[in-house]
Amino acid sequence: MAKVTLTVNGRKMSGECDDRILLVNFVRDNLGLTGTHVGCDTTQCGACVIHMDGKSVKSCTILAVQANGSEITTIEGLAKDGELHPVQAAFKENHGLQCGFCTPGMVMTSVDMIRRHGAKLDEATVRHELEGNICRCTGYHNIVKSVLAAAHEMGAKQAAE
Template sequence: MTKVTLTVNGRRMSADCDDRTILVNFIRDKLALTGTHVGCDTTQCGACVVHMDGKSVKSCSVLAVQANGSEITTIEGVAADGELHPVQAAFKENHGLQCGFCTPGMVMTSIDMIRRHGGQLDEATVRHELEGNICRCTGYHNIVKSVLSAAADMNAKQAAE
């Protein structure tokens, strides 16, 4: 057993785990943050995406011990002051979800995508960037629409500041 200490959603958290424990299971089972979903355990579906040290990662591809000392943001940590993150709000407004299983990973991937591209996105870029996230319900149309809407909203707010 190894003690792993992370800063998760702004809070320092520690727990003991086996050296083979993957980060997604550590987050869900040891830290009781169940918004991050376990899909395939093989990095193909994207349901487990979190931000580690500011970048999106598939948490099923990282051992918890590898993340020791890192700053992690999960889906539970993106809303602020009772307000949905602009990407979460756009998914809600544009019907970018159906069953909701892939939604946390889609939202986390989209937040990072918007940050990396400075909000300058087009449909082709969004579709390409989301290739690592699988949705079996929506056909992606409203997910892409949601990401583009969020990017536009975030750009407008930034320009107004």
């Protein structure tokens, strides 16, 4: 058994796990944060995307022990003071979700994408960068629309500041 200590959504958290436990399972089973979904366990679907040290990663590709000491943000950590993150709000307003299974990974990937590209984000880039996230319900139109709306809103907010 290995002790893993992470800063998760701003709080230091620890747990013990087998050396072979994937980060996605550690976050869900040991830390009780079930917003991060397990889809394929083979890095194909993107349902398990979280932020590790500020970058989006598929948490089914990383062992929990490899993440020891890292700063993690999960879907639960995006909303602040009961207010949705702008990307979460844009998904809600633009109907960017159906069953919700892929939504946490889509949102986490989108937050990182907007952080890197800002308001300059275009449809082709969004579609390209979401290729690693599979949605079986929506056909992506409203997901892309949501990401672009959030990028525009966040870019306008940054420009005003």
